[in-house]
Amino acid sequence: MAVSSQYSSSSSIDKKNWWLTNRKIVDKYIKDARTLIATQEHREVSAALNLIDAALALSPRLEQALELKARALLCLRRFKDVADMLQDYIPSFKISGEDSVGSDGSSQQLSKDRVKLLGSSESHGCDSSFKCFSVSDLKKKVMAGLCKNGNKEGHWRYLILGQACCHLGLMEDAMVLLQTGKRLATAAFRRESICRSEDSFSLSDFPFSSDISTTNPPNTPPRALSDSETISNLLSHIKLLIRRRTAALAALDAGLYSEAIRHFSKIVDGRRGAPQGFLAECYMYRASAYRSAGRIAESIADCNRTLALNPSCIQALETRAVLFESIRCLPDCLHDLEHLKLLYNTILRDRKLPGPAWKRQNMRYREIPGKLCALTVKIQELKQRVASGETGNVDYYSLIGLRRGCSRSELERAHLLLCLRHKPDKATNFIERCELSDDRDLDSVRDKAKMSALLLYRMLQKGYSSIMATISDEEATEKQRKKAAAALQAAQAAAIQVQQQQLLQAQECHLERELIKAALRTPSKPMKTDRIGAADNKSSTEKSTFQGVFCRDLTVVGNLLLQAGLNRPLPVKYEALSC
Structure with a gap:
């Protein structure tokens, strides 16, 4: 009995010493990790992350280690890892989450206890898969969850996860989390500043956790902006982006496509960058607006940008395939549909939608089999059309945005504008205004x-x-037509001139015949005038008689000319008129 009691006491001492040893090791790891994180250097933060992982291996639920790990991941810009670590605290995780598929192949809803921040009671008539949600509803559910576990868990989760959600494009979640964390930090500071004369909010006055309030944090160099100012600026930017996107979506729903394009362009072309996921969503919406406005080339370009930022975007692949089919570019349409079919098969094989569980999706898992069947039929139809030879009649007028029968100047102007916008050298300019969630994806996106x-x-x-x-x-056909018309007009003018000449000759012949007839009717008058002219030298007293005869002959000739219908002057020698 004495031996057994001695053995039990020694074993208890060994256990106590083992626990104290592990606690000291964990404290040393945390202290060293905090010192390395304060330097804000990539290599030092990576080393601190290794120390934190070692500490979590000894104490998996230690609050200080979890906080330091989240801050280290945020400093390393590993936002997806932060979201995976704290995904249970994302407000829209339950609302926008898809139905999970069990091992038996049947779809099951997500557990209600999976999201700690959301209330257990759901509103009546609200579908759990409904994708659009209200920010005010999220705030109510977040605050309801805080009433339950706000004292146990620090506010660092909301601030760190809010920043990570902002960089991942989850703007509504980021706004709710940052506002909640800011309120919690303000309330905690007010509780601790009862004896202070000035009640100001500053996150830099707080250590990382309430459990390490006795430890002295290392001295860090002063920064330009405090944590509270950084969070305030981030909240302002998030609200601005949400307002612009809301206005653009309202204009798109109302059919004001130019207005929607203008609002989306303010987001994607802004001076301050936007997160990768948010930009991909805005490019997709702007592609829909361009498509509705009939601007095919711009819509295809935005679909290309969306797929560069998010290769598994099903909506972008469907939209681009429809655009290619509308301009009868069947090979490219078939290529996109084959890619979409491969993506559907991958989803069915993995039994989940692409991307992490907290990522928002535009469709449900149970819709994939029906879409895959319809897609297979569509691919078969397109292959038959390609085999029948329908690949050469691409509608380039719709692609460039011109009417049929346009002029050369209209084509050159439209082509110049499209080349300036979609030149391959400028294809990667949008990446400069994009905040990538992972810098390692830069080369693949480019x-x-x-x-x-x-x-x-x-x-x-x-x-x-x-x-x-x-x-x-x-233009060549028009030139030939004009040339033929000019030749025909010249021939018609020549024919008219010939007809006029022939008519003139006929009139002259008719006049000559009339003169001859008139001369035959009065044969004695010219003889009398000849006799009078011959006897002119004989007698000056008969001069008036000869003048009267000559004037009478001129009157006869004038009457004949009037009867013939000729109204043109006759050459007359004035010396013959001297009567």
């Missing part, structure tokens, strides 16, 4: 954007050449 922009540019050049050849043929 390569995809360049490749898709090059294909679109080649299609535009081919369309320009085709339409220009058509316009040249039309």
